[in-house]
Amino acid sequence: MTGSSSSSDDARTDGDELARPEGGDHVRTDGGEHANPFATVGDDIERKQRIGRVFVAVCAASTLVGIVALVVLLADVLLEAWGWVTLEFLTYPPSRFIENYYPGGRGAGIFPALVGSILLIALTAVFTMVLGVGAAIYLEEYAAESRLKGFIEANISNLAGVPSIVYGLLGLAVFVRFAGFGESLLAGALTLTLLILPIVIVSSQEALRAVPDSQRHAAYGVGATDWEVVRDVVLPSALPGIMTGTILSLSRAIGETAPLIMVGAATSMFRAPIEDVSGIPVPDLFGPFAAMPMQIFDWARLPEGDFQHVAAAGIVVLLSILLLMNATAILIRNKYETR
Amino acid sequence: MSDSYSTTDETTDSEAANSTDTGTEARRPGETLDETTPSIQEIPERETVIEATDLTVHYGDVEALKPVNVRLPEQEVTAIIGPSGCGKSTFLRCINRMNDMVDAARVGGELRYRGTNVYGDEVDPVALRRRIGMVFQKPNPFPKSIYDNVAYGLKIQGYDGDIDARVEESLRNAALWDEVKNQLDSSGLDLSGGQQQRLCIARAIAPDPEVILMDEPASALDPVATAKVEDLIDELAEEYTVIIVTHNMQQAARISDKTAVFLTGGKLVEFGDTNRIFENPENQRVEDYITGKFG
Structure with a gap:
């Protein structure tokens, strides 16, 4: 037996011309010197x-x-x-007359809604960065493990699933009516902030949790205070993750329509929400505003057939901005990950 | 089994030879045997830096450290050895209050640093950690440049001298300067594991602490890097008090002047001169542990 197995080994190592001709079936039925040692376990693996x-x-x-x-x-x-996204489309206010959108016409487009959306998202970004990252740092770095903390975290996760129209109602009640901001850019931005805050908090917490404890210990070990550990070690390491999560949340917010309807954003505005303060353009925080998703909705419901092209052009602009934001998020992530 | 016997013998012999060279602690293995009363709490010839009095630690309901009474001398290397889960790291982390970061940990008794109870109300753990540096098991440089890694402690402690000079001095003392002097701006993470650990040692000694705690500093390193770190510890002991946790008994025998043996259950079973502990331990279980019968 030992002799035969060693000879089969030889045949295998000697070269293909010796091992190959004896096909698998022959070897198995033969049962003698060239029996497949894996024959009994083969079928199960095959399945x-x-x-x-x-x-x-x-x-x-x-x-x-x-x-x-x-x-x-x-x-x-x-x-x-195709052919409807022109420079005029980007720089002119909307019009009721389809002729104005034609190339060579008087010019009409998405400008006020574009500026409105960008300002809205910029404001929302500032609010969510401060509130979301602040809350995440508190929960992750400072709050002691307790039932209360668990309860708060569970609720934040649940809030992420609340439909956006509910946030719209909340924004209407709190910011538009109670705080007296009116149907303004500020009220819209604050409402969108509430909408994405849970997601930003959760993703920021995950980014903070991904910073290894060994890094914190290293800083504590040379005599850093809690604040210095967060500022010098934890935040720099977590920032790419925080930025990625925040930007992705913002790109969700920029496409939101429901909450903006509730806080009374205009479907169509002929003026961008910008004030002229002694020659310098300043965002008009308390003025009315339009946003791209609502402008697109407004175009899409117009009966005239060519307005479908205008709506599609609006969608292309909105998607481009979304794409730009997501690309920024990916760039930030890659830049810091390779370091 | 016989293998571990022979290696233990070898290393203790060479350790004995080493200590003859260094002088003060010289004691031939034979002499220790002749001593009539090798008391557990040998009076240290050097001044005490760390003194534990009935120090206990609980993690929740679990007693991680049974009352520890020990005095650790200055400018010597004290090794803390023992099997896994015996509380040796817990004890080490009590000294600079790193256990504060574990929510469930409760510390009882007293731990005095130069006579002051570090768990007293008036002691800020941040100030304490500025006097007591620490090197961890896994090299943990910051994802910053080599220079910034070493300078970090100086910067947050408001060092008002020449930071560049101090960084160079620390890297030299950590036996790393010659390898990194041309790449101070590159990331500390680009170094090899052994270099990273020496960088962490440089970071720990840069603010000039008095005591350096090391938690199994060589356990993640290859033999060559381990040898370098061990040489380094030897040199550090000229200036600093080094307290090192290790699970490697040969290492403890090679590098330490004093040895503390913790055994399962978080009990400090024996403390004394390293030579004596390895040649003639008083406690039978310590002898069993050191000779490799368990652990």
């Missing part, structure tokens, strides 16, 4: 491998569905908008 291949196929198909849907949607919008 599992098949299940594995089916699983991969299902996963790949799932991926494909999402991608195909997205590509079709994008292609449709791009085709609709």
